[in-house]
Amino acid sequence: MGSEELKPFIPLKKPKVEKVVEKELPALNDPDSVVLRFAPGPSGPLHLGHTRALALNNYYKKRYGGKLILRLEDTNPNAIDSDAYEMIESDLNWLSIKADEIIIQSDRIELYYQEIRKILEKGGAYVTFSDAEEWRDLKNQKKAHPDRERSPKVQLTEFESLLVEGKGIVVIKTDLEDPNPALRDFVALRVVEEPHPRQSTKYRLWPLYNYAVAVDDYHLGITHVLRGKDHLNNTLKQKWIYKYLGWDEPNYIHYGLVSIPNTNLKTSKIRESIKEGEFSGWDDCQLATLKGLARRGYRPETFLRYWENSGLKEVDIKFSWQNFDAVNKDIIDSESRRLFFVSDPIEYTIETKNTLVKDAPWHPGKPELGKREEQIKSGSKIYIQKSDVEAFDDNKLVRLKNLCNVVVNGRKLSFEGMQPKKGSQIIQWCSSHTPIDLFYPDGTIVKGIVEDNISGLDGETVQFERVGFVRLEGKKAFFLHR
RNA sequence: GCUCUCGUGGUGUAGUCCGGCCCAUCAUCUCGGCCUUUCGAGCCGAAUACCCGGGUUCAAAUCCCGGCGAGAGCACCA
Incomplete structure (x- = not known):
């Protein structure tokens, strides 16, 4: 048989059916009233x-x-x-x-008392004055504390007295034979004499989680x-x-559990560090508190979208800042205006016959947002980032982005045409400017200057070109992500 | 140690209940290319995964058994 005759027998790859699966989290049981x-x-x-x-x-x-x-x-x-x-x-x-x-649970203490009385009545709980260790030891040996066996009537009386005085606990009876010691008899209420911030000393018997x-x-x-x-x-x-x-x-x-790498989430520890002055407050940009993250410019939708995408499987997962940032970037990129930021600025003077006009769009994809224009006269100061300057040689031709070509000569930049030249280095620059400190979440602070265009942008996220997205706040900028 | 969960690319996820259309989805990351007066965005392409070993079956990511691995709980905290 020739290959032509074989053709009908060659197994064909089935064309893949384009599955347009609306991705969503699993459905709930009993969805009628949630x-x-x-x-x-x-x-x-x-x-x-x-x-x-x-x-x-x-x-x-x-x-x-x-x-x-x-x-x-x-x-x-x-x-x-x-x-x-x-x-x-x-x-x-x-x-x-x-x-x-x-x-607020502390408003509902009477309710907890009311329900525990019912359980005590049914013999499902007991009061004991045993000390913690003795009681726990017995439990671990699958043995009942003598107080456990008293009649519901006695338990109820003991409970009422505990409301006023004494140091006992109220315990829910479970299966003492349960192979998992964690599940054998657990404490329902205990005595705490310290005043409560909302209820003061109104109650002394407090329910447990x-x-x-x-x-x-x-x-x-x-x-x-x-x-x-x-x-x-x-x-x-x-x-x-x-x-x-x-x-x-x-x-x-x-x-499943999430582990969030390189992030301190322990509230008590954070409070301590704030007290010691290591952080400026709950909204310090080094913290992963909502306030701290909001200050850096993360959007509320980012949190919702990220977690909805992570699903609710029982596997433990690792939180990925990279993926999280990608979600946020997707949201803010189209609405964040662009600015030049120059760290470690080095001063230059520009020489030009004609006055130049900076012609930089607020957003390269959104011309309708207009431009950030600025007149640059001969003799104007131009500031360039030190790391860019390091690559300069005299007589080098560079492109001041959105302005013109210049030739570097000592501390002078001479006008050298408007047409962009292929291959020449394009750099960000500032002339009229505002000093600004850029705060990174790892605690480092970079001093620099930003174009003098930020007055109306306080509190907004913008993109410092080549640096990344930041949120502006007065003379500070908080680094968000690239 | 005891008890309980869970193992799909680097990360997250779909598919696992009811085995075949899964030479495995989508996103992100990585690497190329295009585009761009940003190292951003966009477009195109590539690479990378069913923990291991047996079994059942015409057919296993999916069912069964065993191993291994990871995590959690074991408070008079929440």
């Missing part, structure tokens, strides 16, 4: 790490027309920054995420709990409370 929550502890302002939970919850809220509750978890009087309540709300605001309801979360999730009607998988065990604990109270459980969704 109630979600974002529940930070008010220990400081929000940082990059918080934005994932926020973005994901917000995404599903919008997708299903649901409701998002901001719940401030302030049940540990020792770990509260009283400014944080407001800072968190303003951070949400900045992200354009609207909480449909704001709940797992207990308060379960009670609130139920009473707030939360349908879907979206959180990191570090909460896997917490979910199991919280289910015991649902069981005792006969409540229907919400849908739990756990996503």
Whole structure:
């Protein structure tokens, strides 16, 4: 058989069907009424790490027309920054995420008392005055503390007395035989005598995380709990409370942990460093707080888009600044005006017969934005970056970008034509200028000058050509990314 | 140590439930080329991945078993 006859038998590559897959996050169960929550502890302002939970919850809220509750978890009087309540709300605001309801746990202490009474009554919890170690040791040996076996009636009496005095704890009974020691009997409420920033000394018995979360999730009607998988065990604990109270459980969704390289996210550490003067405040451009990142010029949409793109798989992931920056650049590039920035400026004088006019567009892709014009007369000072000057020889022809060609001669630049010459070096320059300090997130500060055109641009992101995108703030510029 | 998760290019992601249209998607990064009075943007192209080993099957990224690896939890924190 000739090759022509074989043709029908040659397996053909199937043409690939162009799949236009609308990429989206996985669907939720029970999508009919979706109630979600974002529940930070008010220990400081929000940082990059918080934005994932926020973005994901917000995404599903919008997708299903649901409701998002901001719940401030302030049940540990020792770990509260009283400014944080407001800072968190303003951070949400900045992200354009609207909480449909704001709940503060320390306003709901009576509710936690009410529900624990029910559990005590049903024999699902107990009060003990045992010291922490003894109680924990017994647990680890799968043994019950004697206080565990007392009748509900006694437990209730002990509970009421704990409200006024004594040093005990209220414990939720689980399965003492559970192979995972983390899941055996856990504390629901404990005594804290320190005054609470909002409630002062009104209460002395404070609920702990797992207990308060379960009670609130139920009473707030939360349908879907979206959180990191570090909460896997917490979910199991919280289910015991649902069981005792006969409540229907919400849908739990756990996503993998993110590690954010080279970034300090520990609120307590940051606070310390601010106190020591290492950072100027929560909005220092070296920090990955929302305030710090906002100051550098990251856009709210960047956070949302980045996290929605990262999905919610249970694998642990690494945060990529590169990818994050790419998202931000995509948003700001088309709207950021261009400027010349000259670091370590060296002064030159220009010689020209005719007055020259700088003809530089505010944005190369958007002529409608107009130009940044400037008249350059003979004798005008021209400033050039030291690193560019280092490549100069006398009689070298260079192109002052958007102006003209010049020949370098000592500290003089002589006009040498308007037509750009192929191959000649093109450099940025400043004449009339403003001094500006460029702050990098690693703490370095570069002093330089910027064209005298920035008056109307305070607070905006612009691109310093060849340097990267920055956000302007007075006589400062904060480096964003390339 | 115990308990629980999870392993797709450098990074993130789609596909895994219900095996075939997957010689594996998209984005970013990297490297070329084009364009450009920015080292930005845009356009074109390239390179790079199903943790390993068995099994089931006509057919495995997808199912089963074993290994290896990574992470988390083990608080009177949240």
